Every structure is written in C-alpha cells, then in structure tokens.
Amino acid sequence: MTVTDGTTRDDALVIAGExxxxxxIMGTGGAPSMQVLREALTASGTELTTxxxxxxxxxxxxxxxxxxxxxGIRVLPNTAGCFTAGEAVLTAKLAREALGTNLVKxxxxxxxxxxxxxxxxxxxxxxxxxxxxxVVLPYTNDDPVLARRLxxxxxxxxxxxxxxxxxxxxxxxxxxxxLIVERAGVPVILDxxxxxxxxxxxxxxxxxxxxxxxxxxxxxxxxxxxxxAMRHAVEGGRLARRAGRIPKRRHAQASSPFEGxxxx
Amino acid sequence: MKVIVNGEPHELPAGTSVAAAVAAxxxxxxxxxxxxxxxxxxxxxxxxxxxxxxxxxxxxxxxxGG
Numbered sequence: 001m002t003v004t005d006g007t008t009r010d011d012a013l014v015i016a017g018e019x020x021x022x023x024x025i026m027g028t029g030g031a032p033s034m035q036v037l038r039e040a041l042t043a044s045g046t047e048l049t050t051x052x053x054x055x056x057x058x059x060x061x062x063x064x065x066x067x068x069x070x071x072g073i074r075v076l077p078n079t080a081g082c083f084t085a086g087e088a089v090l091t092a093k094l095a096r097e098a099l100g101t102n103l104v105k106x107x108x109x110x111x112x113x114x115x116x117x118x119x120x121x122x123x124x125x126x127x128x129x130x131x132x133x134x135v136v137l138p139y140t141n142d143d144p145v146l147a148r149r150l151x152x153x154x155x156x157x158x159x160x161x162x163x164x165x166x167x168x169x170x171x172x173x174x175x176x177x178x179l180i181v182e183r184a185g186v187p188v189i190l191d192x193x194x195x196x197x198x199x200x201x202x203x204x205x206x207x208x209x210x211x212x213x214x215x216x217x218x219x220x221x222x223x224x225x226x227x228x229a230m231r232h233a234v235e236g237g238r239l240a241r242r243a244g245r246i247p248k249r250r251h252a253q254a255s256s257p258f259e260g261x262x263x264x
Numbered sequence: 265m266k267v268i269v270n271g272e273p274h275e276l277p278a279g280t281s282v283a284a285a286v287a288a289x290x291x292x293x294x295x296x297x298x299x300x301x302x303x304x305x306x307x308x309x310x311x312x313x314x315x316x317x318x319x320x321x322x323x324x325x326x327x328x329g330g
Contacts, residue, residue, distance in 0.1 A: 053327075056289050
C-alpha cells in the first residue's frame with residue numbers, strides 16, 4: 001500500500017477480520033475520574049478500550065461502560081488479576097456473558113511484584129479460549145518463541161510487553177520486538193511499559209501493528225494532552241515504518257554535493 | 265439456607281433464584297454476569313436456576329482497568 005497524501009486512512013488495523021481505523025488501543029485503568037477518562041479517550045482517537053472484570057459494587061455510581069457507550073468505543077475485556085489458566089478462562093467467559101463480545105485481552109500473571117505473564121498458564125488458557133470461540137489477544141513476554149506458540153494455538157494477535165506494566169520504562173528489548181514482528185502472521189500489538197510518545201513511535205517504527213497503553217496517559221499530568229500525543233506518535237511511527245528508514249551508518253555522509261565548490 | 269455472594273455470607277429463603285440473588289447486589293439491567301460454583305450461568309437461565317445451601321455465587325461487571 002502506498003501512502004500518497006500522508007494520511008493513514010487507507011491503513012486499517014485488522015484483528016480477526018474486524019477493521020479498526022486507529023492503531024492506538026487505550027486501556028481505562030488508572031484514570032482519576034470518569035470525566036478525565038472520557039476526555040482522554042476522545043483525544044486518543046481509540047476505537048477499542050480495555051476494561052477489567054470485578055465483583056459488582058452496590059455503592060458504585062456511574063459505570064465505565066456508560067462512558068464507552070457515550071464515546072462509541074468498543075470494549076475489550078481483560079483477565080487482569082488472574083494467576084492461573086482456570087481463573088482466566090472463567091473470567092473471560094463471564095466477560096463474554098456480561099459484555100456480549102468474543103474479544104478478550106488474555107492476561108495470566110505470575111506474581112504481583114513483576115506482573116509478568118506466566119507463559120505456561122498463558123498458553124494453556126489461550127488454547128482453551130480459542131477452542132471455545134474467543135478472539136484471544138494475549139498479553140505476553142517479549143519472547144519470540146512464546147509469541148510463535150501463541151499464534152500457533154490460534155490467537156488473533158500477540159501483545160508483547162515493552163517493559164513491566166505501569167513502569168513507564170519504554171521498550172527494554174527492541175531486538176526481541178523486531179524478531180516477533182518479523183515472524184508474526186497475526187498483528188503484533190506492543191502492550192505495557194510505555195511512558196511517553198516517543199516510546200509509542202518506536203513501537204510502530206519497529207513494525208508493531210498497534211500499541212496498547214493506559215497509565216502513560218491516565219497518570220500523565222495532563223491525560224488528554226498525552227492521549228493526543230500518543231495518537232500522533234502512533235500515526236507518525238506507522239508512517240515512518242511504511243516510508244522505510246535509512247540505514248544506520250558509522251560515519252557521516254554529506255547530502256550536499258562536493259562538486260562545484262567555490263575555490264576559496 | 266446460607267449462600268456466599270461475592271464472598272459475603274447471605275441467609276436466603278430456600279429456592280431463591282440466581283436472578284433474585286443478583287438483583288440483591290446489582291440493579292444494572294445489563295453488563296453483569298454471574299458464576300455459580302465457578303460455572304457461568306447464562307442470563308436467560310437466572311430465573312430458572314435455584315440456589316442451594318452452601319452455593320458460591322460471583323456477580324461481576326466491568327470496571328476501569330488494563
């Protein structure tokens with residue numbers, strides 16, 4: 001596909017046959033209020049947004065689902081907080097029942113200290129959910145072998161972390177992300193650890209198909225402004241990837257001709 | 265009979281349905297799901313599914329996260 005006018009309108013993200021115009025998927029976690037969340041989601045331009053599944057709170061006033069409905073954004077339930085395949089599968093089934101979507105962001109973490117995925121439980125849960133008809137988007141380590149296994153069991157995308165959840169450390173292993181992108185036959189969505197707009201641009205320049213982030217926006221000093229920055233960064237990074245960067249060189253290479261210099 | 269709803273013990277009349285137990289903790293018309301002893305109960309079956317003594321019912325909804 002050739003970019004002729006600098007826009008990305010002809011460049012939809014496709015997940016399991018569904019098109020999304022925005023390549024920025026925003027999470028709703030960490031926002032200080034529903035109003036701040038609403039403003040940030042709008043500024044981000046996102047079309048898909050994560051939510052978590054928790055016990056109902058009879059005292060709760062206002063629902064995140066109301067905000068998503070108002071903004072016209074599709075919901076992507078996650079299995080955050082699950083430590084085993086069994087917990088994640090049941091949580092996904094409850095989410096499907098509550099929200100009427102087959103999409104699930106599969107998270108199976110190993111411990112509360114690192115929040116890193118447990119690869120064994122993750123693959124087990126992915127297999128069960130794919131068999132049960134879910135469109136599984138697994139949050140995974142930045143491990144090319146694990147990413148390949150997740151694709152082989154039928155996941156609709158793979159979502160390697162840039163760095164631990166909420167750390168803002170950016171992409172700690174760009175080489176692994178590139179290896180995942182090179183071999184993937186499904187969309188690669190960089191998920192977790194991004195801190196600022198340049199991190200999102202780098203993810204896209206490395207060849208990721210999309211970026212998923214939450215706290216980099218929701219806990220920024222001005223969330224809506226950071227959401228706009230992320231939106232532009234994802235679009236800029238995508239265009240740069242498609243444009244094809246110049247090779248890196250160890251030494252300078254003049255762009256002005258040496259011929260025709262005045263004799264001085 | 266005693267049932268556990270979202271981790272809290274509740275004393276309910278024998279034969280109370282999942283629908284009635286859910287209604288006691290959530291008035292939301294949609295966006296809510298229930299699991300009885302770790303099995304999802306479809307909303308269409310809530311009325312016809314009675315709770316039994318010692319049952320564990322989890323009632324979940326979407327919150328900000330991820």
